[in-house]
Amino acid sequence: MQILSIASGKGGVGKSLVAANLSIALAKAGKKVVLADLDLGGSNLHLILGNRIPEKGIGTLLNKPFTTIDEIIYETDYKNLLFIPGEAELPGAANISATQKKKLIRKLLTLDADYLIADLGAGTSFNTMDMFLLSGQGLIVTTPTLTATLNAYLFLKNAVFRIMSASFPRKSPAFQYLESLRKDGESLQKVFIPRLVENIKKIDPESHALYEERIKSLQPRLILNMLEDPKDANKAGKLRHSCREYLGINLDHLGVMYRDELQTVALNSRLPIVSYKPQSVLSQAIFRIADKILEQENDLAPRPLTFDESETSFQIAELEAETDFNSKMQSLEELLDCGALTQGDLIDTIKSQQFELNMLRRENRFLKNQFVKNNKRK
Incomplete structure (x- = not known):
């Protein structure tokens, strides 16, 4: 299965x-x-x-x-x-x-x-x-x-x-190193994993080998x-x-x-x-x-x-x-031609999509502003 x-x-x-x-x-x-x-x-x-x-x-x-x-x-x-x-x-x-x-x-x-x-x-x-x-x-x-x-x-x-947590025995140097990062939530959030893996390889080769074997399955x-x-x-x-x-x-x-x-x-x-x-x-x-x-x-x-x-x-x-976009446009044209979809329906659909796009743009601007503010604080 x-x-x-x-x-x-x-x-x-x-x-x-x-x-x-x-x-x-x-x-x-x-x-x-x-x-x-x-x-x-x-x-x-x-x-x-x-x-x-x-x-x-x-x-x-x-x-x-x-x-x-x-x-x-x-x-x-x-x-x-x-x-x-x-x-x-x-x-x-x-x-x-x-x-x-x-x-x-x-x-x-x-x-x-x-x-x-x-x-x-x-x-x-x-x-x-x-x-x-x-x-x-x-x-x-x-x-x-x-x-x-x-x-x-x-x-x-x-x-x-x-996978890392499951690969490192509780008393191993790798586990203790990961726990020290975990206590500092900001460090763990921003950690560069390839560099972290290299550090673990130096301090705990055995745990590193187990992690490398398990990560292959992901x-x-x-x-x-x-x-x-x-x-x-x-x-x-x-x-x-x-x-x-x-x-x-x-x-x-x-x-x-x-x-x-x-x-x-x-x-x-x-x-x-x-x-x-x-x-x-x-x-x-x-x-x-x-x-x-x-x-x-x-x-x-x-x-x-x-x-x-x-x-x-x-x-x-x-x-x-x-390809799918072209098929979608073709389907809309066929619906218009056969009368199943009126021009009013099409206009309503476009208006709805424009509204969604405007909401996404606002969300994007908000996230960019937050990003700039966070960088200024640093």
């Missing part, structure tokens, strides 16, 4: 949309898929799938000793796809203990499936990090906005630190969602550069997805977009991402991604952004 942990540095980037629709796409390809809602405390994946509110979920499994995992697995309307709900209404579900986390991981690893797709909560809690690191090839979903890409970078930085894959324009795809290049230069990892780009108002219509209809309109630009992008995952499925112990391979994946994504 291959595990696809789907995470994001912040909420509202379409992570659950990706998880639900990607699960269906892989199931349609003949793969046996289990989709698990691990956004504990904020579970809503059943709404995207169109399922009714489940009676039992992961909260039941963790809090009622005699519950088996088979009792919380539900069939869906889609062949080959099973669903494990998170049960958001259970008090304290988001704050599970280390013992409960280990129990949950053990149960999940017993599942009989080709793919386990885990929709994780946003943010960088230890529970989210550990679930993400179950899969070395976890998916990080973000959008072209500055805050979203920054949070995606910080998420991956925290993943690297989590091969995160990017999905850039909610594009408005082909130029948006270029913004992911900064994230790739930061991951390579400051974290020492190469990022693989799985693909881009444009913002589509049909997604809202599909959600209101209690249908995933790949079922509501399979031929839409958004649906085709999801199927394309699924195809890339299927191409890589035989690589159970992936080798570290090279710089050239990472660069190529980003170049391909930029080409896909151009």
Whole structure:
């Protein structure tokens, strides 16, 4: 079974949309898929799938000793796809203990499936990090906005630190060195990881060797969602550069997805977009991402991604952004020609997009001003 942990540095980037629709796409390809809602405390994946509110979920499994995992697995309307709900209404579900986390991981690893797709909560809690690191090839979903890409970078930085913490025995020189940095929160936040790793190599070669072996398994894959324009795809290049230069990892780009108002219509209809309109630009992008995952499925112990391979994946994504934009424009022209979309509808859509762009510009100006103020203080 291959595990696809789907995470994001912040909420509202379409992570659950990706998880639900990607699960269906892989199931349609003949793969046996289990989709698990691990956004504990904020579970809503059943709404995207169109399922009714489940009676039992992961909260039941963790809090009622005699519950088996088979009792919380539900069939869906889609062949080959099973669903494990998170049960958001259970008090304290988001704050599970280390013992409960280990129990949950053990149960999940017993599942009989080709793919386990885990929709994780946003943010960088230890529970989210550990679930993400179950899969070395976890998916990080973000959008072209500055805050979203920054949070995606910080998420991956925290993943690297989590691997470090697990690699250094508690009484080792490496652990003590990391703890001394951790006590000074500012130092740890600004630390240059490649230099940190070099320092650890000097003071604790044994711990360094264990870290180097474990970090090889971290091969995160990017999905850039909610594009408005082909130029948006270029913004992911900064994230790739930061991951390579400051974290020492190469990022693989799985693909881009444009913002589509049909997604809202599909959600209101209690249908995933790949079922509501399979031929839409958004649906085709999801199927394309699924195809890339299927191409890589035989690589159970992936080798570290090279710089050239990472660069190529980003170049391909930029080409896909151009292609999808042209398809989107063609679809709009066809809707205008056949009368399904009036000029008034088109004007309203453009006005809405202009409003969103203005909001993003204001956010960008605010962040720049904060950056300048912080630099002046230093």
